[in-house]
Amino acid sequence: MTKNDGYLLIGLPNNTNFNSLLSLIFLSQRRALKRSKQILENYHKASDHINGWDPYLFITLLATCVFELVKYLATEGTPLFSQLSRIPMIGKYIHSFPFKTRLSYTMFFLARKVRDVEIGNNE
Numbered sequence: 505m506t507k508n509d510g511y512l513l514i515g516l517p518n519n520t521n522f523n524s525l526l527s528l529i530f531l532s533q534r535r536a537l538k539r540s541k542q543i544l545e546n547y548h549k550a551s552d553h554i555n556g557w558d559p560y561l562f563i564t565l566l567a568t569c570v571f572e573l574v575k576y577l578a579t580e581g582t583p584l585f586s587q588l589s590r591i592p593m594i595g596k597y598i599h600s601f602p603f604k605t606r607l608s609y610t611m612f613f614l615a616r617k618v619r620d621v622e623i624g625n626n627e
Contacts, residue, residue, distance in 0.1 A: 506617045512571060515612045517556035518578070524556070559611055569623070571615035578608035 506512055543552060557565075563573055 508617055508619055510617050511574070512566075512615045512617065513612065514615075515579075515610055516562060517553045518559065518608050518611045519556035520558050557611075562611075562613065566613065566615050570618045570621045572618050573613065574616050575614040577612045577614075578610075579612060580609040 559576060559578075563576070566573060
């Protein structure tokens with residue numbers, strides 16, 4: 505419950521990180537079965553999130569619930585950029601790449617409730 509003009513701050517796992525993209529590229533029947541067994545045997549709530557979001561889709565969800573985005577902050581960068589920053593010719597430029605934050609592991613959203621909305625049973 506948030507008042508009109510109230511703020512919502514939420515942090516979520518980002519599904520568009522480098523590891524998730526690699527997992528999708530290399531997903532096979534064998535890897536899917538192996539992953540299922542791993543989770544059944546050793547599930548860690550802190551690192552094995554059930555759900556994650558893509559920033560664009562979460563911003564869409566916020567807007568459909570009448571929240572206006574105030575700020576988006578990508579946090580916890582990916583190992584790919586940490587490794588690339590060690591390469592002499594690339595390292596000094598890597599921090600200026602605009603797309604690197606889009607591949608973060610987690611993200612935060614600050615949103616403002618614009619008006620009340622009634623959400624039905626099937627929404």
